[in-house]
Amino acid sequence: MRVRGASLWSLAQLFTSALLVAFLLLPIVGLVATLSWEELIGGLRNPLLIPALRLSLITTASSLSIVVILGTLLAWRIARVPGRISRWMEAIAQVPAVIPPAVAGVGLLLAFGRRGLFGAWLSAHGLGLSFTTPAVVMAEAFVSAPFFVQAAIASFRRVDENLLVVASTLGASPFRVFLRVAVPLSAPGLIGGAAMSWARSLGEFGATLLFAGNLTGRTQTLPLAVYTAMESDLRGAQALSLVMVAVAFAVLLLLRRFAPGAPAAAMQVDRA
Amino acid sequence: MLELRVARKVGRIDLRVDFSVGRETVLIAGPNGAGKTSLLRLLLGVVEPESGRIALDGRLLFDAEARVDVPVEQRRLGYLPQDYALFPHLDVLQNVTFGLLALGRTERVRRATGWLERLGAAQLSRRSPGELSGGERQRVALARALAREPQALLLDEPFASLDAVARRDLRAALRGWLAEWQLPALIVSHDAADAVLGDRIFVLEAGRVIQRGTIDELRRAPASDFVAELFAATEPRAP
Numbered sequence: 406m407r408v409r410g411a412s413l414w415s416l417a418q419l420f421t422s423a424l425l426v427a428f429l430l431l432p433i434v435g436l437v438a439t440l441s442w443e444e445l446i447g448g449l450r451n452p453l454l455i456p457a458l459r460l461s462l463i464t465t466a467s468s469l470s471i472v473v474i475l476g477t478l479l480a481w482r483i484a485r486v487p488g489r490i491s492r493w494m495e496a497i498a499q500v501p502a503v504i505p506p507a508v509a510g511v512g513l514l515l516a517f518g519r520r521g522l523f524g525a526w527l528s529a530h531g532l533g534l535s536f537t538t539p540a541v542v543m544a545e546a547f548v549s550a551p552f553f554v555q556a557a558i559a560s561f562r563r564v565d566e567n568l569l570v571v572a573s574t575l576g577a578s579p580f581r582v583f584l585r586v587a588v589p590l591s592a593p594g595l596i597g598g599a600a601m602s603w604a605r606s607l608g609e610f611g612a613t614l615l616f617a618g619n620l621t622g623r624t625q626t627l628p629l630a631v632y633t634a635m636e637s638d639l640r641g642a643q644a645l646s647l648v649m650v651a652v653a654f655a656v657l658l659l660l661r662r663f664a665p666g667a668p669a670a671a672m673q674v675d676r677a
Numbered sequence: 678m679l680e681l682r683v684a685r686k687v688g689r690i691d692l693r694v695d696f697s698v699g700r701e702t703v704l705i706a707g708p709n710g711a712g713k714t715s716l717l718r719l720l721l722g723v724v725e726p727e728s729g730r731i732a733l734d735g736r737l738l739f740d741a742e743a744r745v746d747v748p749v750e751q752r753r754l755g756y757l758p759q760d761y762a763l764f765p766h767l768d769v770l771q772n773v774t775f776g777l778l779a780l781g782r783t784e785r786v787r788r789a790t791g792w793l794e795r796l797g798a799a800q801l802s803r804r805s806p807g808e809l810s811g812g813e814r815q816r817v818a819l820a821r822a823l824a825r826e827p828q829a830l831l832l833d834e835p836f837a838s839l840d841a842v843a844r845r846d847l848r849a850a851l852r853g854w855l856a857e858w859q860l861p862a863l864i865v866s867h868d869a870a871d872a873v874l875g876d877r878i879f880v881l882e883a884g885r886v887i888q889r890g891t892i893d894e895l896r897r898a899p900a901s902d903f904v905a906e907l908f909a910a911t912e913p914r915a916p
Contacts, residue, residue, distance in 0.1 A: 579750075
């Protein structure tokens with residue numbers, strides 16, 4: 406009986422696992438398999454592609470730089486200075502990951518939009534943000550920051566405290582301890598977190614649409630171009646989608662090549 | 678001379694100690710949870726005492742009343758934690774030069790190599806810490822601490838992570854080195870065999886030094902069961 410029970414269990418497990426994997430895989434297969442070469446080439450000629458690709462690369466590179474630089478410093482503080490302020494900072498840094506992107510867009514608009522909290526002040530200083538390229542960067546940074554910050558906190562917490570103490574006793578200033586000991590030792594986690602964060606901002610749609618709009622060449626990133634193309638040209642949208650998939654895969658492969666531990670380290674967010 | 682009079686509650690231990698260490702080696706012995714490692718952390722400046730005063734060769738490191746609290750990196754204390762804490766992303770030579778930033782590059786390497794040679798670890802300089810045995814790690818960690826010419830040396834359970842043979846060899850070697858260097862040295866240990874390293878032994882229990890003296894004095898009149906048991910198994914120290 407036990408053997409039969411066990412084999413039933415493993416069969417059920419195999420079946421449900423296969424079901425989920427198939428469900429996760431089929432949309433990708435659909436994207437690739439239902440498009441002929443001619444249709445792909447035709448779709449790649451879509452006038453929305455080049456401006457959107459260019460804008461996506463520029464804005465995600467900008468948002469990633471902001472998130473990595475500020476996020477690393479924030480994560481280091483949270484990991485090293487225990488206390489209520491750090492706990493609050495950590496909780497707040499997680500909020501964008503759980504609120505819907507559309508809500509994030511409304512929030513950004515109400516904070517930095519023309520009639521938002523700081524909008525009037527910003528406009529008065531010639532810094533009107535909504536519906537501009539910087540607004541795209543802000544939307545991407547907002548939604549993607551939690552992914553990096555969480556991974557960075559987790560990897561900083563895994564650094565052996567003795568190494569930091571010893572570095573200090575060897576005369577290293579707190580900044581040098583951070584730069585020469587903590588950052589190199591956390592590098593796999595930081596790189597993995599940066600990759601997750603970048604992927605999130607490449608795919609960012611809702612907050613961008615509401616806060617930055619959908620203006621070709623200025624605020625229309627690849628996901629928005631896919632959405633726009635869908636209205637008139639399904640194959641065009643499909644070709645644009647494939648470009649995004651290709652870009653994302655290229656980054657993942659590069660990461661595996663140059664930072665083998667990084668994707669795994671980024672997934673260990675909750676362990677710390 | 679290292680002078681220390683500090684008090685601080687650390688978890689459940691109410692640590693209150695008052696002693697001074699000249700150019701000698703003092704073994705801080707005590708059961709687990711007596712506050713030995715906390716004591717080192719107070720000295721290092723990682724944890725701030727609630728009250729008291731710490732001075733090293735007349736230089737004030739901490740004074741609660743005068744509001745002096747010299748940061749860790751300026752205390753000039755050499756520190757070896759239990760696992761030696763070699764930087765895993767740097768090779769042996771880079772580990773030893775880490776603390777020599779103030780020197781020029783050539784001088785840095787010369788000084789580091791000199792210390793590695795003195796500790797019998799020169800052949801390891803291009804190796805990664807992950808490839809070293811426990812004993813080799815300890816030699817490298819000592820070289821790294823001493824290359825900065827610290828004014829005192831703090832060792833936390835220096836032999837805990839070594840096997841019996843390496844432990845015996847290194848204990849003998851360390852005894853010789855300490856005699857040569859003439860630095861105030863504090864060695865934290867709960868292993869009676871380490872007693873041979875100390876010119877004096879301070880017994881720490883529940884945050885207080887309950888007895889201090891040479892190994893023979895402690896063996897003759899142990900102040901607690903812990904002390905009696907600790908030295909029951911050891912041989913009288915050779916004259």
